[in-house]
Amino acid sequence: MTKSALQIARAAYQPKVPAALKGAVKAVEGATTQSVADQEEIKKLFPNTYGMPIITFEKSDETFSSPAIHVGVILSGGQAPGGHNVISGLFDGLKAINPDSRLYGFLMGPGGLVDHKYKELTADIIDEYRNTGGFDMIGSGRTKLEETSQYDKGLEILKQLNISALVIIGGDDSNTNACVLAEYYKANNTGIQVIGCPKTIDGDLKNEQIETSFGFDTACKVYSEVIGNIERDCNSARKYWHFIKLMGRSASHIALECALQTQPNVCIISEEVEAKKQSLDDIVNYIAGVVAQRAENGNNFGTVLIPEGLIEFIPAMKNLISELNDFLAHNEEEFKQVDRTEQRAYIISKLSKENADLYASLPEGVARQLSLDRDPHGNVQVSLIETEKLLAEMVGNRLAEWKKEGKYNGKFVSLVHFFGYEGRCAAPSNYDADYCYSLGYTASCLIAAGKTGYMSSVRNTTAPADQWIAGGIPVTMMMNMEKRHREMKPVIQKALVKLDGAPFKAFAANRENWAVNTKYVYPGPIQYFGPTEVCDQTTKTLALEQAK
Numbered sequence: 001m002t003k004s005a006l007q008i009a010r011a012a013y014q015p016k017v018p019a020a021l022k023g024a025v026k027a028v029e030g031a032t033t034q035s036v037a038d039q040e041e042i043k044k045l046f047p048n049t050y051g052m053p054i055i056t057f058e059k060s061d062e063t064f065s066s067p068a069i070h071v072g073v074i075l076s077g078g079q080a081p082g083g084h085n086v087i088s089g090l091f092d093g094l095k096a097i098n099p100d101s102r103l104y105g106f107l108m109g110p111g112g113l114v115d116h117k118y119k120e121l122t123a124d125i126i127d128e129y130r131n132t133g134g135f136d137m138i139g140s141g142r143t144k145l146e147e148t149s150q151y152d153k154g155l156e157i158l159k160q161l162n163i164s165a166l167v168i169i170g171g172d173d174s175n176t177n178a179c180v181l182a183e184y185y186k187a188n189n190t191g192i193q194v195i196g197c198p199k200t201i202d203g204d205l206k207n208e209q210i211e212t213s214f215g216f217d218t219a220c221k222v223y224s225e226v227i228g229n230i231e232r233d234c235n236s237a238r239k240y241w242h243f244i245k246l247m248g249r250s251a252s253h254i255a256l257e258c259a260l261q262t263q264p265n266v267c268i269i270s271e272e273v274e275a276k277k278q279s280l281d282d283i284v285n286y287i288a289g290v291v292a293q294r295a296e297n298g299n300n301f302g303t304v305l306i307p308e309g310l311i312e313f314i315p316a317m318k319n320l321i322s323e324l325n326d327f328l329a330h331n332e333e334e335f336k337q338v339d340r341t342e343q344r345a346y347i348i349s350k351l352s353k354e355n356a357d358l359y360a361s362l363p364e365g366v367a368r369q370l371s372l373d374r375d376p377h378g379n380v381q382v383s384l385i386e387t388e389k390l391l392a393e394m395v396g397n398r399l400a401e402w403k404k405e406g407k408y409n410g411k412f413v414s415l416v417h418f419f420g421y422e423g424r425c426a427a428p429s430n431y432d433a434d435y436c437y438s439l440g441y442t443a444s445c446l447i448a449a450g451k452t453g454y455m456s457s458v459r460n461t462t463a464p465a466d467q468w469i470a471g472g473i474p475v476t477m478m479m480n481m482e483k484r485h486r487e488m489k490p491v492i493q494k495a496l497v498k499l500d501g502a503p504f505k506a507f508a509a510n511r512e513n514w515a516v517n518t519k520y521v522y523p524g525p526i527q528y529f530g531p532t533e534v535c536d537q538t539t540k541t542l543a544l545e546q547a548k
């Protein structure tokens with residue numbers, strides 16, 4: 001495989017790790033823990049893994065010898081920069097415990113465990129992938145491990161390979177499932193430990209104990225570089241409004257972080273839209289208002305950031321989508337018979353007055369997406385809705401109305417972008433390379449300490465890596481009961497943007513200034529070689545959240 005010069009140089013990078021992980025460790029147990037809510041129900045569902053203590057690893061003076069361990073690893077869900085470093089940290093940790101330890105990667109996600117598709121990860125393979133982006137070492141997938149038949153199928157291959165521990169690298173759902181699996185394997189005395197690692201560029205797997213999910217840092221830096229470049233183009237040509245949608249299925253952490261890094265003219269935060277019960281019209285008016293205000297100063301250009309999940313946070317759109325899902329699920333055949341040109345009118349005639357009006361106000365393309373693109377469960381695929389186009393078009397229409405009314409006299413030409421996949425497999429920043437390697441190494445320590453039902457945790461990451469704190473958090477501690485597919489289920493709470501949190505407050509305090517005055521910041525590309533203040537900075541979100 002031909003490698004770029006950067007890839008070759010980067011392969012030699014030695015991730016920085018917490019001081020405690022530089023030799024033998026001892027596991028120090030804290031007090032017993034409780035789940036964040038619904039303690040009685042969670043305790044009942046997880047009798048074997050509930051209430052375990054938080055673990056912290058400290059340096060040990062004792063030399064430590066342990067029998068060889070066989071471990072399996074799975075990458076679950078969307079790609080996130082640093083996944084390969086979790087695996088290399090895990091590999092190095094296992095080899096430090098005993099050089100005869102072996103690591104097996106299950107292929108293409110959790111499905112690999114169930115279908116018995118795996119490969120042994122040898123030193124040669126690991127060395128090929130150190131500090132690289134992507135998940136291609138073993139691939140990833142979205143099969144959910146939810147059924148006991150899957151757990152039993154998995155157990156067969158684990159026993160066959162003499163594997164005694166499984167590491168699942170995934171988001172909130174995958175770590176929830178990892179905990180259910182840990183409970184099941186423990187309840188059935190299988191001797192298999194299960195450890196989770198917090199992954200997702202979306203940044204929504206974080207809480208009191210988990211500071212951030214890996215990949216968020218790199219992905220936001222990649223998007224911010226490109227947004228900065230667009231802002232500079234925009235400020236140079238002074239003739240376009242750029243509408244940029246940013247990935248993040250539900251929460252707006254990515255949009256918020258990119259706004260803090262690049263200071264655009266507008267950034268919409270879905271959680272605020274929901275809290276203020278804003279309508280699509282309110283959002284359109286707000287953006288059009290900024291465009292008009294800038295036009296008065298002769299600035300017919302600007303940058304607007306839009307979070308991917310916005311549509312579902314607009315209460316009225318949520319109602320419309322829900323009525324459409326129900327209606328189309330029950331009338332699919334009849335709908336299919338309607339001529340394509342008549343479909344819009346047909347849907348309008350069938351919806352409640354409120355939803356029909358909203359549907360009628362949507363641009364043709366978006367209305368079509370809402371009625372056609374459905375996932376296997378019959379739901380609208382929200383991520384396919386081109387919110388950036390929707391808003392650009394609706395803002396254009398609003399400005400045209402205002403022009404007729406003599407309220408606006410500028411020029412509005414819009415361009416649209418969607419940044420998502422561009423950042424998910426980027427080479428990890430130093431932060432993600434170090435954080436991920438440490439998470440993987442910590443997972444090996446949790447395994448050696450005989451733990452199960454824990455998530456690998458590395459904290460204090462705004463300090464130099466030497467001072468990072470490695471340990472394990474019982475997954476049940478992060479759980480509460482939530483409704484999923486009409487049933488109450490134990491799940492890890494998804495972290496949305498907190499409107500009383502420091503990152504949002506910092507944004508809200510500055511956004512009016514950024515809207516009218518051009519205050520763009522150009523972060524430039526991620527740097528891997530150079531001064532630490534350039535190469536090792538964390539996200540603004542983390543810095544603001546951790547500022548004491």
Ligand code: FBP
Binds near residue numbers: 076079080247308
């Ligand atoms: P994970 O939560 O599994 O890490 O995935 C996040 C994400 O990248 C979202 O930001 C995005 O909405 C989604 O995956 C896209 O999914 P897919 O990879 O299936 O296209």
